[in-house]
Amino acid sequence: MFVEKIKNGGTATVLDISGKIPGTGLKGVIAVDKGDTNVTLQGSLDGTTFFVIETFTADTLKEITLVPFLAVNGAADTSQNDSIGSSVVKLFFDQRAFQ
Numbered sequence: 001m002f003v004e005k006i007k008n009g010g011t012a013t014v015l016d017i018s019g020k021i022p023g024t025g026l027k028g029v030i031a032v033d034k035g036d037t038n039v040t041l042q043g044s045l046d047g048t049t050f051f052v053i054e055t056f057t058a059d060t061l062k063e064i065t066l067v068p069f070l071a072v073n074g075a076a077d078t079s080q081n082d083s084i085g086s087s088v089v090k091l092f093f094d095q096r097a098f099q
Contacts, residue, residue, distance in 0.1 A: 006041075006072045006089040012080035014047065018068035020095060026066045028093030032056040035086030037074045043067035050078045066093060 002020060007013045032039050038057050042050040047069045054062075055076045072089050074082035 001092065001094050004091045004093075006070055006091060008072045008074065008080065008082070008084045010081065010083045012042075012071040012073060014044075015070045015091065016047065016068065017066065017070070017091075017093070018047075021066055021068065021093075022095055026093065026095070027063050028066045028091050030060070030062050030064050031090045031092065032060040032062075033088040034059050035084075035088065037083065037085035037087050038076070039084050039087045039089055040073045040076050041089070042071045042073060042078055042080070044069040044071075050080065052076065052078060 004015055006015050040055040041053040043053045044050045072084050073080050074084045
């Protein structure tokens with residue numbers, strides 16, 4: 001089981017899990033502990049072009065289909081330059097989900 005924290009203190013840190021997932025279709029669980037800022041989860045297939053997956057406005061535990069690159073933003077867009085403030089985002093996943 002992997003647990004990865006996804007951060008943004010004003011500039012997003014891209015979480016690269018491409019080397020940890022052996023293929024496509026794997027699922028993970030995203031845990032959002034919403035502090036003072038809403039959190040927008042973003043995903044990318046190439047690490048360059050990001051798309052909004054979902055914006056969380058409350059504490060949330062949700063299953064997601066994994067993509068190779070993830071980031072978070074404090075605004076509902078893909079600018080990646082808005083801090084998530086005191087909110088905390090963690091991703092839980094396992095490489096053996098479908099083996």
